[in-house]
Amino acid sequence: MGRRLFGAYLALFYAFLLAPVVVAALTSFNPTRLNLFPPVGLSLTWYREFLRAENFTHAFFAVSLKIALIVAVISGALALPVAYALSRYRFFGRSLLQTFFLSPMMVPQMVVGIALLLLFARYTFADELRIVIGHVIITLPIAVRAITASLQGTDPSLEEAAKSLGANPLQTFYRVTVPLIGSGLLAAMLFAFTLSFTDVNVALFLTGPRTTTLPVEVFAYLRWESTPIIAAIASVQVALIFAIAISIHRLIGLDAVLKY
Numbered sequence: 001m002g003r004r005l006f007g008a009y010l011a012l013f014y015a016f017l018l019a020p021v022v023v024a025a026l027t028s029f030n031p032t033r034l035n036l037f038p039p040v041g042l043s044l045t046w047y048r049e050f051l052r053a054e055n056f057t058h059a060f061f062a063v064s065l066k067i068a069l070i071v072a073v074i075s076g077a078l079a080l081p082v083a084y085a086l087s088r089y090r091f092f093g094r095s096l097l098q099t100f101f102l103s104p105m106m107v108p109q110m111v112v113g114i115a116l117l118l119l120f121a122r123y124t125f126a127d128e129l130r131i132v133i134g135h136v137i138i139t140l141p142i143a144v145r146a147i148t149a150s151l152q153g154t155d156p157s158l159e160e161a162a163k164s165l166g167a168n169p170l171q172t173f174y175r176v177t178v179p180l181i182g183s184g185l186l187a188a189m190l191f192a193f194t195l196s197f198t199d200v201n202v203a204l205f206l207t208g209p210r211t212t213t214l215p216v217e218v219f220a221y222l223r224w225e226s227t228p229i230i231a232a233i234a235s236v237q238v239a240l241i242f243a244i245a246i247s248i249h250r251l252i253g254l255d256a257v258l259k260y
Contacts, residue, residue, distance in 0.1 A: 021235075021238055023037055024231045024234045024235055024238075025231070025235045025238075026038060026039055027039060027228055027231040028046055028047070028228050028231035028232040028234075028235045029041075029042045029043055029044070029046075029228075030043070030046070030228045030231075031043035031045055032228075033227050033228070034227075034228075035226060035227070035228055035230075035231065045228075046227065046228040046229045046231070046232040047232045047236075049229050049232070050229055050232050050233055050236070053229070055212075055217055056214065056217060056218075056229075056233060058210075059212050059213055059214040059216075059217040060214045060233075060236075063128070063131075063211055063212060063213050063214070064196075064197055064213045064214040064215070065197070066128075067128060067131055067132055067135065067196060067213065068135075068192075068193045068194075068196040068197035069193065070132055071132055071135040071136055071139055071192055071193070071196040072139075072189040072190070072192045072193035072196065073189065074132070074136050075136055075139045075140050075143040075188065075189065075192035076143060076147075076185055076188050076189040076192065078136070078140055078143070079140055079143035079144045079146075079147050079188055080147055080178075080185060082101055082144050083143075083144050083147035083148040083150075083151055084147075084151060084173070084177065085097075086098055086101075086144070086148060087148050087151040087152055088151070088156070101140065101141060101144050102141045102144070102145070103141075104137050104138055104140070104141050105141045105142070108201075109138055109199070109201035109202050110201045110202075112134065112137060112138060112201075112202055113134065113201055113202040113203075113204060113205035113206065114205060116130065116133070116134050116137075116202070116205065116206060117205040117206065120206070127206070127207065127208030127209075127210070127211035128211050130206045130208075131202075131203055131206045131207065131211060131213065134202040134203065134205075134206050135192075135195070135196040135199060135202065135203070137202075138195065138199070138202055139191065139192035139195050139196060140192075142188070142191045142192065142195065143188035143189070143191065143192050144188075146184050146185075146187045146188040146191060147181060147184050147185055147188050149184060150181040150183065150184020150185070150187070151177075151181055151184070153184075154177070154180045154181060158176055158180065159172050159176055159177060162175070162176045190244065190245075193244070194241055197214075197237070197240075197241070198215060198237065199213070199215060200213075200215035200216055200219055203215065203216050204216050204219065214233065214237070218230055218233060
């Protein structure tokens, strides 16, 4: 009886998580301009409309996708030495530094966006650079957390063994430590990519005329009308993230990534 209740609970839990995705995917196939569920028919009309809409395709490929990839790389590169220092060394101000790097998680993203808007009003930056900086600020804490958890799961004696065999600290770091935490680093970059790709709270304050991210473009579109093209865009976003997850699963296994 207990196992059945637990199974029913899991089924309801997954249904709750997946229901919005399923509804959006099915709604995207409506042949009419109305967001009807269940759909009155099956058509790829709104996927074709998405590919024809220059504002959406530019926001998707030229802005959001590019910025998310850049943010993933930068967040991973910045989080790696920070996480290593916090997990391997004990020094004065360590707790303060840890709090500093995790503080953006405790601040509402809209507050971060407004603060950056005021900062960039005083100092001029390129539009894309402003969004990248904003997204790195909100993704870096998650990246640091993922890599720190990965480092805490490795055996420091392996690094000591490498040093005893003549490897200098830099060689030990890149040839021993980084391969050991590869899954954690990949998890950090995946989280950073996903958060950047789907963010609207920060990007809403930092976008420019030709650097509008896809979520902000969708937000602006919904102010005036709502058609199944939004459901089609959401389905494409989910499919892209799902494809990335499948690729990672084939490379190292999702269990190695999601445990962080």
